[in-house]
Amino acid sequence: MIYTYLGPAGTFTEAALLQVPSARDAERIPAANVNAALEMVRSGEADAAMVPIENSVEGGVSTTLDAIATGDALQIMREALVTITFVLAVRQNIDSIEQIRSVSTHGHAWAQCRGWVESNIPEAEFIPASSTAAGALGLLDEETTHDAAICSPLVAEERGLKILRTEIEDYAGAVTRFVLVTRPGPIPAPTGVDKSTVILPLAEDRPGALMEILEQFVVRGVNLSRIESRPTGGGMGKYFFSVDVDGHLAQERVADALNGLHRVCPNLRFLGSYPAAEGLSSSVDAHNSDEAFSKANNWVSGLRTRLTT
Amino acid sequence: MIYTYLGPAGTFTEAALLQVPSARDAERIPAANVNAALEMVRSGEADAAMVPIENSVEGGVSTTLDAIATGDALQIMREALVTITFVLAVRQNIDSIEQIRSVSTHGHAWAQCRGWVESNIPEAEFIPASSTAAGALGLLDEETTHDAAICSPLVAEERGLKILRTEIEDYAGAVTRFVLVTRPGPIPAPTGVDKSTVILPLAEDRPGALMEILEQFVVRGVNLSRIESRPTGGGMGKYFFSVDVDGHLAQERVADALNGLHRVCPNLRFLGSYPAAEGLSSSVDAHNSDEAFSKANNWVSGLRTRLTT
Amino acid sequence: MIYTYLGPAGTFTEAALLQVPSARDAERIPAANVNAALEMVRSGEADAAMVPIENSVEGGVSTTLDAIATGDALQIMREALVTITFVLAVRQNIDSIEQIRSVSTHGHAWAQCRGWVESNIPEAEFIPASSTAAGALGLLDEETTHDAAICSPLVAEERGLKILRTEIEDYAGAVTRFVLVTRPGPIPAPTGVDKSTVILPLAEDRPGALMEILEQFVVRGVNLSRIESRPTGGGMGKYFFSVDVDGHLAQERVADALNGLHRVCPNLRFLGSYPAAEGLSSSVDAHNSDEAFSKANNWVSGLRTRLTT
């Protein structure tokens, strides 16, 4: 197995990939961006890609949401949660935060530590980096001049950087959810605590279309744990929805909901069923259980044996 | 084939039965009441029973609605519509309406001609009869004393009664719908303009249960052409609903709705799919067509071949 | 106060009227039928009429439902529940049920005791009467010939009839609900356990109209305790709904639901708010409480003070 991930090495994405047991000793190729990682999977250069999909503070990761919603079909095999925490790494010659005049990091990390920065180093200039790891590695580079970097504990540890502060993020406990994406193939067997991801383009010519979509879930008692609206790129007001539901394709209520969704939204895309990283918040009513579906199916099938042609 | 019907002979129910080609030359046994007619079918004494189910003025016929909703299973094979119109038949010695002091008929017929009676023979006494035909036949009987009867044109014609007035009903164009009921068996093939009848007991312990039932129809675009609430007899506020929907069990949207209804309402009863006596008021959206269901099923089935066990 | 009721004296309707304290010593005029009773109220001949509206076995009383839904406006002031139980009264010369060859009663009472009749006096002829009391009083009349009558305990007691059997009804515990109807006027203050009755004609040209009506209740958390469909008389498939809801016009959620209903169903009719004879089955969520409505109104009103014209 060859793995790729949103690089460079030492970011939170690599930390997520390292949660996959088989990835620890496998080849791990950092990709320049999410699209590049997913293209490596689509083309067969890699077998699986770990990419961020949602952050509990920043929200959905648009690039990933869009990239898996279009182009050649892909499949989500598992999810991984990583708690986001930042350290302030500095050049060897910096000994106190008073000396810091410039800080390099990715714009997202900068946003997540803005409060700390304003309270502690308000005069420091922000030097945008293409990733938190790139900013951190710049500290080892004589050609760059920034004094400090905001980065993950992983890269600081791996590269032996000097750390002045830890946990400088404004919201403790922020979590990023990553997904491991492959080409379409076998769907993991249900574990009992599973999720499924579906892409639902809103039909343009149908008012109340979102309501119609939600009803397909509601009548089968399928709970939505995530819903993200994204523009299709086809113009203002043209959306698709990326949703996670509690449950697995192997469960009748999920399969039946997909059935209904396909009718009102024929261009939908099923992205997989996989174990949930956390417990689910919803429970299933008896009348939405596999047994209830099975009994209902048997009853209707029995009736239909009486049809004359 | 042996037919029974709500008797006596000469009522609108017999007129409805005579719309069935095969019944015209078959044995036709009048029954004392709706329950008796249905019991003859259940026990095998008769093969089919014609009974009234709904009147455009009076509403649902409670006895029929209740009798087919409980007890041994039955099936509706067809429906028949009869326009209800009444004549005023009199004894041979009566020549003008001024002479009429008493009128016999069934309570329902009396109710439907009340306006005419109050305008034309306000002093006449009402003598309740067990049927319009019974009141009419009383005119030929020396033991009864009423001067006139309100009855169907059929019985007046068959028995050669003297008629003083025709079309004395208050609402011209009232129609009664009758259904031909058999023991469960083959379901007539769809004609393209069909109805299905379902009995839906409301689960007692579920608030919003009626809404939940209606949603099962709505999400499949199945139109309700009739809905009647009836008490289950289990106490105030305990209802079942008797509904007619546009469509046939052979159509996927109807079968799928039944599937969903069985889950939320496991004690439901399917009473049959049969040709509609009139055209349907609803049309079917493309996304609720058999083709849309078939495509959706194929899509989900394809996904499920990828499930691992 | 002058009261009228569905007569004759001694029926269950009079028993219901006697539950109204002020009616016990007031003038009580029996009316020939429900329409006659309501017309006495409309014309001012009587101040209030007690009429049956629903039976736990037989269902809605169509005549009443239709009569209060059309014509000059009326108002329901209170409801009364009467447990329905029948006695078998006989002529003085009858000493055992074996001697009974004919039984007179109203068709509804006959239907409710059919099981007992078939088991105990299967050969007895049914003589339809215009009311249970009329059948009972016939026992004191030399011109009639029936041996027995099925009637209320009240009339048997009042008239000193000979009783052979009590509680001969097939379903013990059947209850009839009666309503006291007046001309429109002051609406009784809320007691905390109240009901409201509304007539909702289904707009003809709007598919999904029933769903739309129910949603108006659902979004305000207003529970329906009774729903009856009735034909408008305007043709098959043209219905109005008669519904009871838990709650009082003085409560914001009820008033707001009426507001919404008036828009989708402008010909609706409000028939009153009045104390419920039994406890309500539903409770009110905090977000549908008067306080929640009041806060919401204040908030929107506050916003609207900022509108420029």
Place this chain on the structure above:
Amino acid sequence: MIYTYLGPAGTFTEAALLQVPSARDAERIPAANVNAALEMVRSGEADAAMVPIENSVEGGVSTTLDAIATGDALQIMREALVTITFVLAVRQNIDSIEQIRSVSTHGHAWAQCRGWVESNIPEAEFIPASSTAAGALGLLDEETTHDAAICSPLVAEERGLKILRTEIEDYAGAVTRFVLVTRPGPIPAPTGVDKSTVILPLAEDRPGALMEILEQFVVRGVNLSRIESRPTGGGMGKYFFSVDVDGHLAQERVADALNGLHRVCPNLRFLGSYPAAEGLSSSVDAHNSDEAFSKANNWVSGLRTRLTT
């Protein structure tokens, strides 16, 4: 009036601000980021801020959506649409795209021109800039070394930059929507073609909460033209929704929907009603018109005059 906007000068945001007639000759202060611009308004340093809220390709602008959803209340006074098109500006010594080894721009602009870059200058290195204008201005700066910048036509024109290519964006016709934000105050009078913006935090403890919110719109026929889900920062699965609806607070259906929303979602935030930059896609049914609301209100008010206390 003092205006601020997401700077620096020469970005699309300044182009949006220049659509406001009174801003053309007023003081316009570029802000370092969206939060800074909004803080200037909150603190009174500026009277209004122009900030981007949605892009037809990239989707919602998270920073803006989050910043106006929390903190001191703000109000949207108008919206402005700007068609996004990029030019490739170069240093004076560059004459053909073959000479370009590095390109500086903002990450978003880089994303929107990726296709063109990959086809035309695949070897070029990406130098992240804090804005498209910053990247462009770097071309005039001897301390930076990048050969080219992707920027708006406005800044290129204002600064007299050398342009090698125009319209290099991958999706022609991409549009960004900007909003002009003030402190809460008078709400502009309705023009007949208006929008309203509302922030709806999903109550944590209520399953089906999104459905409940949508129903409040649906029962009043209020159309949603935009819906964005955003994390509240309170943990995975905790969302608020930012929605635009067709209509104005001065219209009864909008006011009534806000009323209902306040009950199910008491922490909602109303951000204003303002003229729509484009025509609306929805029309209003007669039963959701101001006239229908007014008639319904009058009817219920009339009923309530009959309440006794």
